[in-house]
Amino acid sequence: MSTPLVLTYVGFFVMVAITLGGGLMAVSARNLIRAALGLIIALVGVAGIYFVLEAEFVAVVQILVYVGAISILILFAVMLTRGLMKRDLPAQNAQWIAAIFISLLMFAALLYVTIGTNWRAVETKVAGDLIPKIGTELMTTYLLPFEAVSLLLLAALVGAIVIARE
């Protein structure tokens, strides 16, 4: 049973609202843990958008990597850094005008590209189970980038252990 289009729209806008709300909380919170929480909410919202767009695999990987792993890392880093646990840290410094300017510029550029591109709508869904296809592609066509990324992660892992031992 396919989802009615109305519900897709409702879901999409709910998820967009969650993402934007989370993002707003992340940049405006004076407390770092709350900012991290806002970031987590925004990331969950993005995963929700992927779900609404029927990209389940990307959505689940988004939750697994960003919400499950990276956000825990961020929370830990905040807790283990001295002085960051204080309740009210200044949320902005003297560069906030420049930051707003750059953000607006970035937004304008992205908007220009998004509107200017002639997006091709794919009429038919890719048939069958996508996961085996992704796996096969990773192990054949994209083997070299895949292995390079693994190597990079391994190097990061070893580096982290070396730093931790000092």
Add this chain to the structure above:
Amino acid sequence: MDFLNNIFPNIYEWIAYWIQSLVAGLNLPKDAESALVTAIMALLVIIAIILWMVVMVLILIWLERKNAARIQDRVGPNRVGPWGLLQPVADTIKMFIKEDIVPENADRFVHTIAPMIAMLPAVLMFAVIPWGKGMFPVDLNIGVLWIVAVASIGTIGVFLGGYGSNNKYSLLGGMRAVAQMVSYEIPQVLTIIPIVLMVGSMSLVKINEAQSGWFGMQWFVFAFPVGTIAFVVYYLSALAEVGRTPFDIPEGESEIVAGYMTEYSGMKWALFYLAEYFNFFIVCIIGATLFLGGWNGPFLPGYVWLIGKVYALVLLGMWIRMTWPRFRVDQLMNFAWKVLVPIALVNIVLAGIALPIFKMIGF
């Protein structure tokens, strides 16, 4: 037999038909009508499953207390209702009327939202559980991955609960909980890989169907040695993941009061408590689905088999809880990283070797 198997799908069909005819009376446009029906049915399924889970957990709590009492040579709850059966209901009412205390220096927002986040993964995971033949809310083609991904959200809730209380015992408990959950997630995920290899799909429905041979007794736990090892490692790491004794150092009452729950009271505490039991119940469901054939079994209808297997696992967990002392923190970490993870990794290699042989004998 077919009637018993199809009773819940049939009820769903009847209600869907009823709602459909109700909505048709509103004379809405076609699109709005189908959207409304879909939304109402989805909502009904969600409410039904959550109510069903709450009832299950109330039974679970009663069972746990009764069981613990028997093992410790006591009687257990026996005043409210026959055999104390209404004790959880009385406890729930007590929880509702308790005062909700927030410590003065706590981060009020984080303190409030933490139990909700802790509750989230269990509720989300019900979305992909097949309860019987044709009885599943959603058949995600990445069901297993969904469960793994969503389970990691609970860690955030526990951690925020520990931080938001502004209490050193809470914080210690939260830190311990995160370290433990992050560690034990790894063997748990690694044990699922052999099953995914054998089935060739991550959909829980497909995994169930793959175990339906041999009159419903072709369970993966019988795929010796790969499935058996995977099951044992999964069960141990699942017990640790949900923080039950002997793995309950995040809330070890003799060391850090009650860990991340120290400063919680009333319904917020009840949410944490409920989340713990939800999680315990759901890891048992997933264990039964992945390794014990899910709803597959001879003679009885599917959902009876699933519930039976789940309660067998639950009782085993209670037995372990009541008869083992608590691990020390370092022992706990060593057990995860030096015992369970290597076994699970070797098991994946074994699965790769054994796969053609299993294919030959029909697994």
